[in-house]
Amino acid sequence: MYITGIGRTPFGKLPNTLTELAIKAAHVALTDADLEAKEIDCVYVSNFCAGPTQKQLHLNSLIVNALEIVGVPSIRIEAACASGGAALHQALTRLDEKKFILVIGLEKLTNDPQQAISGISMASHRDLDQANGLIFPAAYALIADVYMRKYNLTVDDLTSIAFKNHQNANLNHNAHFYNKTVTRDMITNSAIVASPLRLYDCSPLSDGSCALVLTKQKRNKRDVAVVASALRSGPLSLTQMADLTTFSSAVKAAKDAYAMADLSPKDIDLAAVHDCFTIAEAIAMEDLGFCSKGYAKNMIRKNQTSLKGRLPINTDGGLKADGHPIGATGLAQIFELVTQMRGEAGTRQVNNAKYGLSHNIGGTGGTAAVHILKKEMK
Amino acid sequence: MKQNTIDQESAYTVFAKTEVLVPSIDHPKVPYYVYVLKNEKGETIIWKSDDRYDHQTEVNLQTKKITKKYSVGVIGAGTTGAGIVALLLVQGFKTVLFLRDPKKVAYVQSKIQQLISSSYGIEMSNNLLESLQIVHDYKKMSSLKLIIESISENKNQKLAIYSTLEKYVTNKTIIVSNTSSLSLETLSKRLLYPGRFAGFHFFNPVLKMRLVEIMSSSSTEAKTIRHLQKIAQQLGKTPVVIAKHSEGYIVNRILFSLLSEALQLFQQGKAAVKDIDTAIELGLNHPIGPFKLMDLIGLDVCSDIFQQLHLTKQFKNNQVVLSKLIKKGHLGKKSGRGFYTYAKSTKKIN
Numbered sequence: 071m072y073i074t075g076i077g078r079t080p081f082g083k084l085p086n087t088l089t090e091l092a093i094k095a096a097h098v099a100l101t102d103a104d105l106e107a108k109e110i111d112c113v114y115v116s117n118f119c120a121g122p123t124q125k126q127l128h129l130n131s132l133i134v135n136a137l138e139i140v141g142v143p144s145i146r147i148e149a150a151c152a153s154g155g156a157a158l159h160q161a162l163t164r165l166d167e168k169k170f171i172l173v174i175g176l177e178k179l180t181n182d183p184q185q186a187i188s189g190i191s192m193a194s195h196r197d198l199d200q201a202n203g204l205i206f207p208a209a210y211a212l213i214a215d216v217y218m219r220k221y222n223l224t225v226d227d228l229t230s231i232a233f234k235n236h237q238n239a240n241l242n243h244n245a246h247f248y249n250k251t252v253t254r255d256m257i258t259n260s261a262i263v264a265s266p267l268r269l270y271d272c273s274p275l276s277d278g279s280c281a282l283v284l285t286k287q288k289r290n291k292r293d294v295a296v297v298a299s300a301l302r303s304g305p306l307s308l309t310q311m312a313d314l315t316t317f318s319s320a321v322k323a324a325k326d327a328y329a330m331a332d333l334s335p336k337d338i339d340l341a342a343v344h345d346c347f348t349i350a351e352a353i354a355m356e357d358l359g360f361c362s363k364g365y366a367k368n369m370i371r372k373n374q375t376s377l378k379g380r381l382p383i384n385t386d387g388g389l390k391a392d393g394h395p396i397g398a399t400g401l402a403q404i405f406e407l408v409t410q411m412r413g414e415a416g417t418r419q420v421n422n423a424k425y426g427l428s429h430n431i432g433g434t435g436g437t438a439a440v441h442i443l444k445k446e447m448k
Numbered sequence: 449m450k451q452n453t454i455d456q457e458s459a460y461t462v463f464a465k466t467e468v469l470v471p472s473i474d475h476p477k478v479p480y481y482v483y484v485l486k487n488e489k490g491e492t493i494i495w496k497s498d499d500r501y502d503h504q505t506e507v508n509l510q511t512k513k514i515t516k517k518y519s520v521g522v523i524g525a526g527t528t529g530a531g532i533v534a535l536l537l538v539q540g541f542k543t544v545l546f547l548r549d550p551k552k553v554a555y556v557q558s559k560i561q562q563l564i565s566s567s568y569g570i571e572m573s574n575n576l577l578e579s580l581q582i583v584h585d586y587k588k589m590s591s592l593k594l595i596i597e598s599i600s601e602n603k604n605q606k607l608a609i610y611s612t613l614e615k616y617v618t619n620k621t622i623i624v625s626n627t628s629s630l631s632l633e634t635l636s637k638r639l640l641y642p643g644r645f646a647g648f649h650f651f652n653p654v655l656k657m658r659l660v661e662i663m664s665s666s667s668t669e670a671k672t673i674r675h676l677q678k679i680a681q682q683l684g685k686t687p688v689v690i691a692k693h694s695e696g697y698i699v700n701r702i703l704f705s706l707l708s709e710a711l712q713l714f715q716q717g718k719a720a721v722k723d724i725d726t727a728i729e730l731g732l733n734h735p736i737g738p739f740k741l742m743d744l745i746g747l748d749v750c751s752d753i754f755q756q757l758h759l760t761k762q763f764k765n766n767q768v769v770l771s772k773l774i775k776k777g778h779l780g781k782k783s784g785r786g787f788y789t790y791a792k793s794t795k796k797i798n
Contacts, residue, residue, distance in 0.1 A: 188473040203468060203475050203482045203496035211466035212484050219503075219538060220684060222655075224569040264482075265467045308484060309492045314464065 071165055072293040073443070075103025075283030076405045081393030082246040083180040084277040088124055089136045092176045095279035095398075096137055103283040105170060107137045110283070112168045113144035116157035116175035117397035122189035124178050133174060150193035151346060154400020155430030155439025158282065159301040165286050175398035176279040186275050190396070193433040195307035207272055209308055209434050210347040211264035216314040217349060218266065221364035225266060229257045230370050231348040232270045232390055238377060239387025241418035246276045246393030271348040276393030280401040282408075288446070294411045297425075298333075298442035300326035304435040317435030320357040324429070327440040328359075331425075335359035338442070339423035340410060341381065342403035344431040345388040354429050355383070358440075382420050385410060400430035400439060411445035458487035460495075461682070462505045462540070483507075488678075502579075503540025504682055519544060520679075521595035523609060525556045528626055529598035531654025534563040537576040538655065539683050544581045544589055553582050567655055590616040594679065596648060598626035601752060606635055614640050622672055624648035628700045629756035632665035632693055642667035647690075648676055649697055661697040663690040695757050704757055707750065710738035715769050721787050739787040743780035747773055 077098025079091050086094070100107055115133050120126045130144035149156035154175040161173045179186040191200050194209060204212075217223060236252040239245035252270065260269040285293070304319030305311045312318075328334055335358060343358070345351035352366035360381055361369050369375055375383040386392040386406040389399055407426035409415050423445065430439045464484040471478045475496075483495045485507055495507070519542040522533050529545075536543045537560070547556060557577065565573035581588075586609075589595060595617070597609055606625060613623060619641045627635065628649045636642040647663035660680040664673055673689060680687035690697055696704055710728070713719045719727075725737025742750050751770045773779075773786060780786035 184471075184473055187470070191472065191474070199494055200474065202494040203480055204494050205468065205470070205472050205475065207470065208466050208468045208482045211468075212464040212482065215464040215466060216484075218568070222567040224567075225571060226569055261469070262467070263470050265469075267466075307494075309494055314484070 071162055071296045071299075072285050072288050073282050073296065073404065073408050074170075074285045074289050074293045075099040075101075075105065076281070076408050077102055078244060078280040078398070078402060078405050079278050080244045080246075080248075081276040081278035081395055081398075081402070082274075084178075086277070088120060088126060088176055088178045089132060091178065091277060091279035092133055092174055092281075093136050095176070095281040096133075096172060096174055099172070099174075099281035099283050103170075103285075103289075105283060107139050110137075110139055110170050110172045111142055112161070112164060112171045113137075113139070113142060114157045114161040114171065114173045115144060115146040115397075116148075116153040116173065116401060117146060117177060118148055118150055118153045118193070119177060119179065119186065119189040119396055122192065123182060123186050129176070133176075137172075149437040149439075150432035151344065151394070151396050152400060152430045152432030152437040152439050153397045154280070154402070154404075155428065155441065156301055156400070156432075156437060158284075158401065158404065158441065159299045159439050161284055162296060162299045165284055169285065171284040172281060173284060173401060174279065174281040175395075175401040177395035177397040177399075178277045179275040179395065180277050183275055193436070195310075198307040198309050204308065205264075206433075207264040207267055207347065210349055211267045212308060213314050213353070213434065214266055214271075214347070214349040217353065220315060221367065223349075223352060223367050225258075227352070227367050227370050228266075228271055228348040229254055231345065231351045232257045234373075234376050235345060235351075235384050235388040235390040235392075236270075238385050238418055239391030241377075241416070242386045242392060245387045245391055246274050247387060247391040252391075267347055267349070273346045273389035273394040276395040278393060278395035278398050278402070280395075280398040280405050282401055282404055291448075292412050293446075294408045295444040295446050296441060297444045298327035298330035298440070300324070300330065300440045302326065302438050304438060306433065306436040308434055311434070316353060316363070317357055317431060317438060319435045319438035320354065320429060320431060320440070323438040323440040324358045327427070327442050331442045331444075333425060333442065338381065338425050338427045340385060340407070340420045341383050341427045341429065342386070342406050343383055343388070343429040344399075344403075345384055345390045346394060346431070348390065350431065351383065351388065351390075354431075358427065358429055377418060377420065385415065385418050385420060400428070403428040403430060404441065404443070407443045411443060458489065458491070460485035460487050460493070460507045460509060462501050462503050462507065463492065465501065465503065467500065485509075502542075505540075519592055521546065521589045521592040522598060523595065524598035524600075524626075525552070525559070526598070526600065528650055528652055528654060530556065530559050530563060531652060532596055532598055532626070532650055533580065534560050535650075535654050535683055537579055538564060538568065540579075541683075542579045542581070544583055544592060546586065546589060547582050547584060550584050556582070563653075563655060586612050587616050589613065590618075592617065592621060594622045594624070594675075596624050596626060598650075601627060601629055601756065603630055603634060606630070607638055610635070610639055610645075619644065622646070622675060624676065626650055628661070628697055629695070629753050631695075632663055632668075636665045636667055643669035644672055646672050646676060647697065648680075649699075650685075651699070658684070658686055659699070660685040660687045661690060661699060662687050663694065663697055665693065696753070700753065700757070704750075704753060707738050707742060708754070711769050714739075743786035743788055743790075746780045746782055747786050748779050 147157035257270040343354035649661040651657035
């Protein structure tokens with residue numbers, strides 16, 4: 071299974087409609103794959119929030135109509151912030167019977183931020199969490215509160231994660247925070263959103279779209295192989311989690327993915343992890359086996375996850391600074407890994423990367439998708 | 449998957465907390481607070497409130513009664529005492545530290561601040577120190593439910609402290625000693641209410657080491673032990689209970705038996721210090737060998753503990769080796785020389 075075409079829009083506060091964003095990303099991906107829309111024989115659409123924020127549902131039909139390929143089978147996948155990873159996983163399972171599948175993620179959040187925050191809350195348990203004031207920054211703040219007291223992670227460590235991702239985003243012209251200088255002081259002094267998390271610990275509300283074209287047979291040397299695709303579920307409510315410092319769905323999905331690819335965490339050369347909040351990046355490093363439980367701080371303090379580090383993480387800026395247009399996010403992680411594996415990442419290029427891993431989380435671990443991509447030498 | 453609902457019979461405590469400052473459509477009024485409350489069964493619920501509470505605050509959801517944050521007293525501000533204070537603060541307990549000498553307040557505060565900030569940063573350290581009250585009069589500890597004594601291993605001083613404390617505290621106040629070597633029977637013999645007394649032994653560095661040994665004397669009441677187990681868990685530690693008096697509890701009893709054997713091997717000329725350390729490190733996977741460990745603990749401290757434990761005749765023999773070094777001022781890492789010699793940077797050099 072290969073990714074033969076990738077395309078995306080910039081992420082950020084954009085003037086375009088949902089449909090315009092999708093058409094743009096799809097056309098870039100189709101051009102990249104040297105295909106016409108009519109050659110696509112199946113479409114998977116990833117979106118989370120268009121119902122509550124745009125009053126638009128039935129997106130599978132919306133997209134095939136916009137691309138003028140009415141008649142091809144299409145379906146919308148929703149798994150909160152893991153919608154992209156889940157859609158890719160589902161599409162890969164159908165690749166045996168299709169020649170070219172388009173997976174397209176899209177989201178529009180910035181036209182009504184209040185509605186967006188309220189809509190995003192729907193990814194948590196209505197009765198157990200939402201009704202009790204648990205918007206997502208608060209959920210991750212509670213996770214941070216427990217994690218930081220248990221494992222001695224400092225606010226300064228969270229600053230380091232945010233700072234590193236903003237530096238990477240400044241090398242990514244598509245990023246929400248491209249060309250925006252963010253200093254450690256700005257992060258440190260930013261307003262508290264939900265203690266201990268500050269504004270710069272949180273990923274932004276972004277608009278954007280990202281598309282991938284999948285094919286079973288390798289077509290050319292720029293195609294990147296998908297060697298593992300794993301999807302797992304986990305507790306929906308914080309109250310259903312046995313341990314607030316780990317996402318069991320991510321641990322299980324990672325274990326599945328490593329087994330499928332016959333790899334271990336040590337084989338991974340770069341990773342795109344779900345840093346919806348800075349604390350989530352630290353937890354992801356541990357859930358994926360990049361370090362032992364409680365030791366993410368050591369990797370952070372030694373700069374091991376920076377572009378020049380032992381294991382670069384979120385080379386595009388991550389959700390934190392590339393942006394988080396929810397339905398497109400999981401696919402944008404794949405976009406970055408493919409770009410890196412093709413050697414087309416420019417000033418943020420990681421050298422000699424053979425295996426890249428993506429980690430896409432829904433809510434506080436209700437869904438987790440992990441994919442491993444391989445750069446084939448021939 | 450469990451579906452936690454509020455158990456009206458349960459007492460909940462604040463396990464995690466956040467102050468939310470961004471309004472949303474469903475929750476427009478800010479700031480508000482969201483808590484993860486945990487009951488004795490380990491079940492959690494999310495709870496929203498307009499009021500701020502600290503970790504470990506007890507919340508009765510049936511009566512809406514909020515029990516103020518549990519305050520704990522500490523007597524002694526040496527390495528372990530300061531570590532215990534830092535731990536209590538980090539875990540959300542208001543802490544009352546007894547310090548005999550008012551001149552040492554600034555020094556002790558800075559020591560505790562340093563302990564917290566090295567792990568949690570300066571900002572958190574400054575915030576937490578607001579929950580520390582330093583007193584110089586035992587009367588000011590009269591309302592506390594738990595007092596942890598952590599002075600040096602001096603039996604008479606400890607006995608005097610307990611007698612004084614009993615004049616001021618209620619008979620429900622639990623008094624514990626951080627001793628690891630003195631007999632609890634001896635320490636509790638003059639107490640009016642020995643049922644409230646137990647051993648509560650922390651390990652250094654207190655913020656990092658995850659074990660607490662709880663030891664019962666023959667008079668300790670079961671409810672005292674149960675309460676201490678709960679407190680240890682709230683402090684993020686794993687408690688183990690020693691039901692009957694054991695010299696050195698579990699850890700020091702086994703550790704000093706091992707150290708004793710190491711000294712014997714060396715004294716009898718059967719193996720060199722370095723080889724014994726290497727054997728234990730590689731053969732038993734211990735992080736450091738017995739001689740390096742004795743240097744780290746301090747040979748004078750080791751000698752004291754050997755004397756207090758007096759488990760076997762061999763322990764007396766060990767004093768010969770240790771006394772020779774101690775007389776020369778070779779106390780281990782802290783003096784620059786013990787079984788090994790250390791450079792000023794405290795790295796072992798031979």
